[in-house]
Amino acid sequence: MKLYCHRPPRLSRCGLFAVAIATFSTILLGHYYTTEEPRVAASSFLQNTIQLGSKNLFEEAGRVNKAESKREKGERHLSEAAKTNVSHEETDTPCLHSLKSRIKEDSRFGSLFRPEVPVLMWDKHVTSWDRLQKLSPPYGWKGLSKTVVSSALMLLNHSANSWMFDAGSSASCVRCAVVGNGGILNGSRQGKDIDAHDFVFRLNGAVIKGFEDDVGTKTSFYGFTVNTMKNSLIAYATYGFNQIPQSKDLRYIFIPSDLRDYVMLKSAILGVKIEEGADRGDIPENYFGPEASAHKFKFLHPDFVNYLTERFLKSDILDTPFGYLYMPSTGALMLLTALHTCDEVSAYGFITDNYKNFSDHYYEIDKKPLLFYANHDMLLEAALWKSLHQHGLMKLYQR
Numbered sequence: 001m002k003l004y005c006h007r008p009p010r011l012s013r014c015g016l017f018a019v020a021i022a023t024f025s026t027i028l029l030g031h032y033y034t035t036e037e038p039r040v041a042a043s044s045f046l047q048n049t050i051q052l053g054s055k056n057l058f059e060e061a062g063r064v065n066k067a068e069s070k071r072e073k074g075e076r077h078l079s080e081a082a083k084t085n086v087s088h089e090e091t092d093t094p095c096l097h098s099l100k101s102r103i104k105e106d107s108r109f110g111s112l113f114r115p116e117v118p119v120l121m122w123d124k125h126v127t128s129w130d131r132l133q134k135l136s137p138p139y140g141w142k143g144l145s146k147t148v149v150s151s152a153l154m155l156l157n158h159s160a161n162s163w164m165f166d167a168g169s170s171a172s173c174v175r176c177a178v179v180g181n182g183g184i185l186n187g188s189r190q191g192k193d194i195d196a197h198d199f200v201f202r203l204n205g206a207v208i209k210g211f212e213d214d215v216g217t218k219t220s221f222y223g224f225t226v227n228t229m230k231n232s233l234i235a236y237a238t239y240g241f242n243q244i245p246q247s248k249d250l251r252y253i254f255i256p257s258d259l260r261d262y263v264m265l266k267s268a269i270l271g272v273k274i275e276e277g278a279d280r281g282d283i284p285e286n287y288f289g290p291e292a293s294a295h296k297f298k299f300l301h302p303d304f305v306n307y308l309t310e311r312f313l314k315s316d317i318l319d320t321p322f323g324y325l326y327m328p329s330t331g332a333l334m335l336l337t338a339l340h341t342c343d344e345v346s347a348y349g350f351i352t353d354n355y356k357n358f359s360d361h362y363y364e365i366d367k368k369p370l371l372f373y374a375n376h377d378m379l380l381e382a383a384l385w386k387s388l389h390q391h392g393l394m395k396l397y398q399r
C-alpha cells in the first residue's frame with residue numbers, strides 16, 4: 001500500500017489514506033429500534049419505498065448477505081488491511097493545532113481514529129480485487145462486475161484523484177464546513193460563516209437558491225451516491241433542487257454503495273451516455289457539467305467506509321434482520337471524511353439533541369418531522385457529533 005497525501009505535495013500532510021461514499025435507497029421502516037413510538041405505518045413504508053427508492057427492499061434483501069456474515073468478514077477485512085501497512089508518514093502540516101494532532105491527544109477519540117486507513121481510492125487500488133471482492137458494497141466489491149469496477153477505477157489516474165484538496169489551497173490550516181440539510185438551518189443566518197471556510201462540503205438535496213443567508217453559496221465538494229443524488233432530484237425538485245451543483249472548481253465525492261456508482265463514474269469521465277444497468281440512458285454531463293474529466297472526481301475507498309462503520313457508527317441495527325440495509329448516512333460519511341482530511345471542521349445542519357424542534361430539511365415550508373429509516377441510525381450519529389463537539393474536535397452548529 002502506498003502513502004498518499006490529502007494535498008498536493010507542496011501543501012502536504014501525508015498519510016496512508018483513500019476514499020469511498022455510499023448510501024442505500026431511502027427505505028422507511030419506522031424507528032423500531034428505540035423506545036420511541038414507530039412514526040410510520042407499513043403503508044407509508046411501501047409508499048416511500050416506491051417514491052424514493054429506485055430498488056425495493058425485497059430486491060435488496062435477495063441480493064445481499066446476512067448482516068452477521070458481513071460484519072464478521074468486515075472485521076477480518078479490517079485487520080488484513082491494517083496488516084498491509086500500519087506505519088505512515090508523520091504529519092508535516094503547517095497547521096499548528098491541526099485536528100490530527102488534537103485527535104491524537106484525545107482521551108476518547110485518540111484510539112478510535114486510524115489515519116492510516118485510506119480515505120480515497122484511485123487506479124492503483126484495482127489490485128485490491130481479491131480482498132475486496134469478499135465484501136458487499138459499500139465495504140467491497142462482492143457481486144459487482146470485475147470488468148466494470150476495474151475499468152472505472154483505471155480512469156481515476158489523475159494525481160488529483162489521490163488527494164482531497166487540489167493545488168491552490170495553500171492555507172496553513174485547512175478549514176472545512178460540512179453542510180447537512182437539517183431544518184436547524186432554516187432562519188439560522190449562517191451563510192457568511194459557512195462561506196468563510198476554505199472548503200465547503202455539501203450533499204444530496206443541497207438547496208441554495210432562496211437560502212443563501214442561511215446556508216451560504218460556496219460549494220467545494222458535493223457528496224452522494226448515484227441513488228441518493230437521483231432521489232434528491234426527484235424528492236426535492238419542488239423545493240428548487242433541479243440540478244446537481246456544478247462549477248469549474250467543484251469536486252464530486254462518490255460513495256461506492258453500488259455498481260451504479262462505478263458505472264456512473266466511468267461514463268462521466270469518458271463523457272458518454274450510460275449503456276448498462278439501472279441508469280441506462282442517463283447522460284452524466286447533465287449531473288456533473290460539461291468538463292467532467294477525471295480530476296473532478298474523488299471516490300471514497302470501501303476500506304474507509306468499512307472503518308467508519310466499525311469504529312464510529314456500529315449501530316445496533318446491524319443486529320436486526322434489517323442489518324444488511326444499514327450504512328452511515330451520506331451526511332455522516334461527508335462529515336467523517338472532512339474530519340479525516342481537514343485541520344478544522346465545522347458542521348452545520350446536522351442532527352442535534354433538540355432535532356424535534358426543527359423540520360426535516362431547512363427548505364420545507366411546513367414543518368415535517370425527521371423520520372427514522374432502518375438504513376441509517378440518526379440517533380447514533382447525533383451522539384457522535386455531540387461527543388466530537390464536546391471534545392473540541394469539531395464545531396457543531398446548535399441553537
Ligand SMILES: *[C@@H]1O[C@H](CO)[C@@H](O)[C@H](O)[C@H]1NC(C)=O
Nearest residue numbers: 003082083084085086087088
Ligand atoms: C510499511 O511501510 C514502511 C515504509 O513505507 C515499511 O518500512 C514497513 O516495513 C511497512 N510495514 C509493513 C507491515 O509492511
Ligand SMILES: *[C@@H]1O[C@H](CO)[C@@H](O)[C@H](O)[C@H]1NC(C)=O
Nearest residue numbers: 123154155156157158159294
Ligand atoms: C489516464 O487514462 C486515460 C485513458 O486511458 C489516458 O488517456 C490519460 O492520458 C491518462 N492520464 C494520465 C495522467 O496518465
Ligand SMILES: *[C@@H]1O[C@H](CO)[C@@H](O)[C@H](O)[C@H]1NC(C)=O
Nearest residue numbers: 352353354355356357358399
Ligand atoms: C423547542 O424549543 C423551545 C425553546 O426554544 C422549548 O421550550 C421546547 O420545549 C422545544 N420543543 C421541543 C419539542 O424540544
Ligand SMILES: *[C@@H]1O[C@H](CO)[C@@H](O)[C@H](O)[C@H]1NC(C)=O
Nearest residue numbers: 186187359364365366367368
Ligand atoms: C422556514 O423559515 C421560513 C421563514 O422564516 C418560514 O416561513 C417557514 O415556515 C420555515 N419552515 C419551517 C419548516 O419551519
